[in-house]
Amino acid sequence: MDRILVTGGAGFIGSNFVHHLVVRTDARVTVLDKMTYAASPAALEELPADRVRLVVGDVADAAVVEPLVADHDIVVHFAAESHNDNSLNDPAPFVQTNLVGTFTILEAVRKAGVRLHHVSTDEVYGDLELDDPARFTEATPYQPSSPYSASKAGSDHLVRAWVRSFGVQATISNCSNNYGPWQHVEKFIPRQITNVIDGGRPKLYGAGLNVRDWIHTEDHSSAVRTVLERGRIGETYLIGADGERNNLDVVRMILRHFGRPEDDFDHVTDRAGHDLRYAIDSTKLRTELGWQPMYDDFEAGLAATIAWYQQHEDWWRPAKEQTEAKYAAVGK
Ligand code: NAD
Ligand code: DAU
Numbered sequence: 001m002d003r004i005l006v007t008g009g010a011g012f013i014g015s016n017f018v019h020h021l022v023v024r025t026d027a028r029v030t031v032l033d034k035m036t037y038a039a040s041p042a043a044l045e046e047l048p049a050d051r052v053r054l055v056v057g058d059v060a061d062a063a064v065v066e067p068l069v070a071d072h073d074i075v076v077h078f079a080a081e082s083h084n085d086n087s088l089n090d091p092a093p094f095v096q097t098n099l100v101g102t103f104t105i106l107e108a109v110r111k112a113g114v115r116l117h118h119v120s121t122d123e124v125y126g127d128l129e130l131d132d133p134a135r136f137t138e139a140t141p142y143q144p145s146s147p148y149s150a151s152k153a154g155s156d157h158l159v160r161a162w163v164r165s166f167g168v169q170a171t172i173s174n175c176s177n178n179y180g181p182w183q184h185v186e187k188f189i190p191r192q193i194t195n196v197i198d199g200g201r202p203k204l205y206g207a208g209l210n211v212r213d214w215i216h217t218e219d220h221s222s223a224v225r226t227v228l229e230r231g232r233i234g235e236t237y238l239i240g241a242d243g244e245r246n247n248l249d250v251v252r253m254i255l256r257h258f259g260r261p262e263d264d265f266d267h268v269t270d271r272a273g274h275d276l277r278y279a280i281d282s283t284k285l286r287t288e289l290g291w292q293p294m295y296d297d298f299e300a301g302l303a304a305t306i307a308w309y310q311q312h313e314d315w316w317r318p319a320k321e322q323t324e325a326k327y328a329a330v331g332k
Contacts, residue, residue: 005072007032007059007105008079012183013119013217015043017078020221022051032068034058034097038082042315043182059101062108069108074228077105078119080155083186084148088272089330091147098151099158106162109170116170117228118159122213122238123149124174127275130211135279136174138236145273156236163234171231173224175239176280179301180217181308185316186323188212189302192251192265193309194320196258203332206270208248211277215241216295226291240280241293253299257306269331 004021008014009031021027029052033039044054057064059079069075079101081087081094102118109116125136126143144153162168179189192202223239231237252262285291295301309316 003028003030003072003074005030005032005068005075007075007077007101009033010035010039010041010044010054011078011082012038012040012180012187013178013220014078015040015182016180016217017076017221017224018044018047018052020218020225022047024222024225027051029053030055030068030072032057032059032065033079036081037319038184040182040315058097060096060104062104065104066108066111069105069114070112072114074115074117075105075109076117076119076224076228077102080152081148083184084123084146085186085271085327085332087146087148087151091151094147094151098148099154102155102158106158106168110162110166110168113169115233116159116168117224117231118155118170118172119224120156120172120174121149121152122174122176122240122278122280123275124153124156125278128277128279130209130277132277135281136238137281138238138284145275149275169233171227171233172236173227173239174236174280175220175223176213176215176241176243176278178217178220179214180305181312182315183217184323185320186326188247189250189254189305190309190316191323192254193306194316196254196260197310197313198320202251202254202265203268203327204247204251204265205268205274205332207267208251209246209276210274211244211246211279213240213279214243214245214250214298214301215239215293216301219293219295222294223285223291226285226289230289232288237285237289238280238282239285240282241295243298244277244279245298250302253302254306257303
């Protein structure tokens with residue numbers, strides 16, 4: 001691992017991954033990021049300047065992407081529009097960044113002969129019933145529900161087509177719901193933590209019975225690094241840490257942590273087309289590549305994340321009011 005280009009490296013998972021690379025490898029890292037509302041310059045500030053540099057640009061802009069890709073050994077592609085609720089309000093940027101952006105990256109790695117790892121989501125598989133013992137595997141058929149998940153599903157298909165038709169050297173990973181530091185306050189866990197810090201009430205969509213399979217973002221980083229080091233070209237690996245919880249349980253856990261009554265939350269308008277349950281079977285990654293998550297206690301990981309938000313109010317405060325105003329406008 002020498003020169004690694006990380007797209008979306010100023011976002012939640014991308015910035016945690018850049019930290020991971022700096023601590024765990026000798027790589028020199030370039031972050032290519034458009035610095036949208038979801039980017040955090042502060043997340044990159046303390047990194048050594050001789051190891052990490054930031055290029056502000058759009059992954060859908062071939063004039064920026066092609067020379068940059070040609071100058072690196074590996075591209076790890078995190079850049080995306082990532083929030084389902086935003087994709088329901090305005091799908092256009094999701095099609096542009098997630099599909100056209102991935103196409104642009106693929107053409108650049110094809111021309112330069114550079115290895116690509118494409119970061120994707122378990123949402124491409126649609127959802128499972130609450131009482132279904134099944135979990136997603138690499139063989140589960142694609143059935144995305146939202147404009148966001150459809151755009152990610154399309155990006156995965158593009159990567160597979162470029163591998164098969166053009167011999168592009170690429171791997172794909174599909175991960176479950178991440179939590180941890182630097183996650184935008186629009187997302188479920190940071191939204192509820194910061195509501196409670198502000199003395200407000202958590203907001204549960206519908207009955208709160210929808211299940212997500214939580215993984216700490218540091219475990220996502222170690223899994224992606226494992227695929228970079230030992231993954232087989234052309235293969236897909238599912239990443240998950242056996243963290244299934246329903247949203248109601250997570251909200252109650254947060255309220256308990258703050259010493260608030262467990263029923264001190266609001267039910268709000270449900271998300272249109274809301275996926276019921278995600279669950280990942282990560283056997284392939286664990287048995288073939290020997291990966292293991294480090295965070296196996298969700299409640300402890302959540303407590304550490306709450307402490308992080310308590311200590312980083314300067315970072316999240318500017319986004320909080322505007323985010324809540326957007327939710328309030330649609331009854332959420
Ligand atoms: P995020 O929204 O926090 O960060 C996305 C980053 O991409 C931001 O820094 C943003 O500025 C950048 N970006 C957006 N459009 C861009 C463009 N056109 N050109 C360059 N940069 C652009 O997202 P995240 O939660 O960190 O997700 C990162 C990746 O991981 C995405 O591909 C997402 O689909 C995938 N993923 C996320 C989760 C999760 O739980 N959050 C789980 C599985 C997979
Ligand atoms: O599964 C991986 C996906 O996880 C990623 O691909 C996405 O980028 C990431 O945003 C996440 O998608 P979700 O839609 O599952 O995450 P979100 O944090 O938006 O919501 C988690 C659950 O909580 C979901 O069932 C909706 C619910 N929810 C969300 C918010 C913001 C609430 O009940 N209340 C809320 O205020």
